[in-house]
Amino acid sequence: MPEIAEHIVKSFELELNRLRALITDMGGMVESQVAQACRAVIEKDGDAATRAVEGDPKVDALERDIEQFVIRLLALRQPMAQDLRLIVASLKITGDLERIGDYAANVAKRSLVLNQFSLPYALTGLAHMSLLVQENLKTVIDAVGEGDTAKALQVWRSDEAIDEIYNALFRELITYMMEDPRNITPCAHLLFIAKNLERIGDHATNIAETVYYTVTGQPLADARPKGDTSAYAVVRSPHE
Amino acid sequence: MPEIAEHIVKSFELELNRLRALITDMGGMVESQVAQACRAVIEKDGDAATRAVEGDPKVDALERDIEQFVIRLLALRQPMAQDLRLIVASLKITGDLERIGDYAANVAKRSLVLNQFSLPYALTGLAHMSLLVQENLKTVIDAVGEGDTAKALQVWRSDEAIDEIYNALFRELITYMMEDPRNITPCAHLLFIAKNLERIGDHATNIAETVYYTVTGQPLADARPKGDTSAYAVVRSPHE
Numbered sequence: 001m002p003e004i005a006e007h008i009v010k011s012f013e014l015e016l017n018r019l020r021a022l023i024t025d026m027g028g029m030v031e032s033q034v035a036q037a038c039r040a041v042i043e044k045d046g047d048a049a050t051r052a053v054e055g056d057p058k059v060d061a062l063e064r065d066i067e068q069f070v071i072r073l074l075a076l077r078q079p080m081a082q083d084l085r086l087i088v089a090s091l092k093i094t095g096d097l098e099r100i101g102d103y104a105a106n107v108a109k110r111s112l113v114l115n116q117f118s119l120p121y122a123l124t125g126l127a128h129m130s131l132l133v134q135e136n137l138k139t140v141i142d143a144v145g146e147g148d149t150a151k152a153l154q155v156w157r158s159d160e161a162i163d164e165i166y167n168a169l170f171r172e173l174i175t176y177m178m179e180d181p182r183n184i185t186p187c188a189h190l191l192f193i194a195k196n197l198e199r200i201g202d203h204a205t206n207i208a209e210t211v212y213y214t215v216t217g218q219p220l221a222d223a224r225p226k227g228d229t230s231a232y233a234v235v236r237s238p239h240e
Numbered sequence: 241m242p243e244i245a246e247h248i249v250k251s252f253e254l255e256l257n258r259l260r261a262l263i264t265d266m267g268g269m270v271e272s273q274v275a276q277a278c279r280a281v282i283e284k285d286g287d288a289a290t291r292a293v294e295g296d297p298k299v300d301a302l303e304r305d306i307e308q309f310v311i312r313l314l315a316l317r318q319p320m321a322q323d324l325r326l327i328v329a330s331l332k333i334t335g336d337l338e339r340i341g342d343y344a345a346n347v348a349k350r351s352l353v354l355n356q357f358s359l360p361y362a363l364t365g366l367a368h369m370s371l372l373v374q375e376n377l378k379t380v381i382d383a384v385g386e387g388d389t390a391k392a393l394q395v396w397r398s399d400e401a402i403d404e405i406y407n408a409l410f411r412e413l414i415t416y417m418m419e420d421p422r423n424i425t426p427c428a429h430l431l432f433i434a435k436n437l438e439r440i441g442d443h444a445t446n447i448a449e450t451v452y453y454t455v456t457g458q459p460l461a462d463a464r465p466k467g468d469t470s471a472y473a474v475v476r477s478p479h480e
Contacts, residue, residue, distance in 0.1 A: 109471040
């Protein structure tokens, strides 16, 4: 009898590993979708935009597969305590990853519009922001795969820097719009692109919070540094 | 023995009812948060803005309570099949409600900036959009409480109308920006307010999909009408 019990425990371990692998697979797909969306904007790469948009239904399908897998796992294994927390966490994480994929696809679509305009200014701030966001996304997916709270904390702390760049970008783009009405349409899309990248950063932070809570049993959310103040931004036109 | 079994089943029924009640409570809180945020923008009501922002931590706390309740339910009751689907669905729904609350708080914050500007144009389109979004939100929360697939379908179908108003608003706001640079800052915030309302509508649609799937076992997602084409919008300045 102990041998049978051990066998059941082992095969449950295998299934939890399979769940972790499915989530890091989904993470990898989303990571490459975000990378392509960023390349589409920064390097005006239309093919990368198409690939980022086409990745979206695959990510959605994988999310549904993971949900089915989780329901089966809950029904057949009736897991307890720590394992249960891990399983519930994986549903939250796949939800965040799915949203990140949506934002990446939206960035890619807008890049196609931007390519129709000649921008008289460099996308330096946006390029910097996109690198930080991609780095955080990569780190948090590693944190998921390894249950690494140090990496989760690192992502959680560095989200503030992303928010600061976003706030600076918001003001910069509004200023370009005021300088020349021909800048208004492309800058409106750039505003949304920057906002989408900022939201991707937020979802990476959500995932970091989920990883931390799952491993330690302690929430990280209460002390979260909130850096996006652009909602309050007032930029006055020189004409006023 | 059958009496004990019956007692267990009954008390599980009670707990599922309690879960449904918690979710509709959260839905009610979010609904009033959105209503206050809309009033803050349309009627320039600063008190309503404050209430919408202050509602956010309460919604987040309720989300965490529901998650704890679900984990306890899974651990103690080891539910099967249909019940399991309902429990997993409730986690998805609370995730969507939490995001709606975030968007409402962001709308409210931006309304405070708008009050610093005198807008030379009516907010008719936005007022119309905010009514439709609030109506969909109310209907979908009813659908959750009653497990009503007809209401879920109604919400799912009417999201397209919201997207259409959003697309028209996007172009209208860009045009105001082009007409006068003093419009640029308030219109940039209005762009984000409109986008947030459109996202609230999307999350209501997500909830409708979850309700439909939970009750029928069939997905609704594949045929979803996608109406937001603003990501592709090109509005040319008359100066070009």
